[in-house]
Amino acid sequence: MDMQLKGRGVIVTGASKGLGRSAARALAAEGAEVLAVARTEDSLKELAAESFPGKIHPHVCDMRDREAVGALAAVAVDRLGRLDVVVNNAGIALAANFLEMDMSVFDETMEVNVASIAVLSQAAGRHFVEAEQGGRIINVVSTSGILGKATLAAYSASKGAAIQLTKALAAEWARHDIQVNAIAPGAFATDAQSYVTGNPEVLAKRVRKIPARRMAEPDEIGALVCYLSSPVSKFVTGAVYVIDGGETAKQ
Helix, strand or coil: CCCCCCCCEEEEECCCCHHHHHHHHHHHHCCCEEEEEECCHHHHHHHHHHCCCCCEEEEECCCCCHHHHHCHHHHHHHHHCCCCEEEECCCCCCCCCCCCCCHHHHHHHHHHHHHHHHHHHHHHHHHHHHHCCCEEEEEECCCHHHHCCCCCHHHHHHHHHHHHHHHHHHHHHHHHCEEEEEEEECCECCHHHHHHHCCHHHHHHHHCCCCCCCCECHHHHHHHHHHHHCHHHCCCCCCEEEECCCCCCCC
16 A cells, blocks of 8 residues: 655654654655654664665754754754654653652653643644645554553653543644544563563563563554554544554453
8 A cells, every 4th residue: 555655744753762763764664754853863863874865854852842842843844845744752751659759750751751742743733734734643652541550650641641632632633634643552672671671581471461472573663653644544533553462452
């Protein structure tokens, strides 16, 4: 199936590693022009050089800087020539016992995982409406926002909030031909999970909770990102797509 992404302008945040990197690569493979956003310039340059040269355009931005985040839509139009899709992937997950957690951890988690999505989505939404072109917004959330997880109270709360923001914006913006959807990954074998993947006993315990009996590979998110970015999914909005090997289905 032709995803009709050739030449489309896409922002991917948190693109220097993990799922964001995989999403950027998948979109570039389909012909999209990708503004790859992260804090680490070296990793972004490496991504741009190794993956479909000329299709991935690095841009350094701290997602805690609301002014910089709010300017990303304009940066994309300037660098790519147009903006059609935003993939809000950047996020942090700081584990802590909630009874002992400093509330600054909660505030930072909400800033990166919720406020940055809101700020960038608003900027992109305004652009889509003014350009009368429609658009796509994809929020990468987590199964933690559906089930909640011990020692990840702030993260779970932030991802739950991002899910509800997704649904609210989908309902509000559908009349503008703006589709807003979310992807909720479960256990993916990214660098963030190195403690699990690098410890055979911990890994065995983790995969026993997954009906598929394995963790997903980062590249397994790419096809869904491309589908939700594509005009072929134009009637899909307000949906939360779970990719977790059946883990939440058994709850």
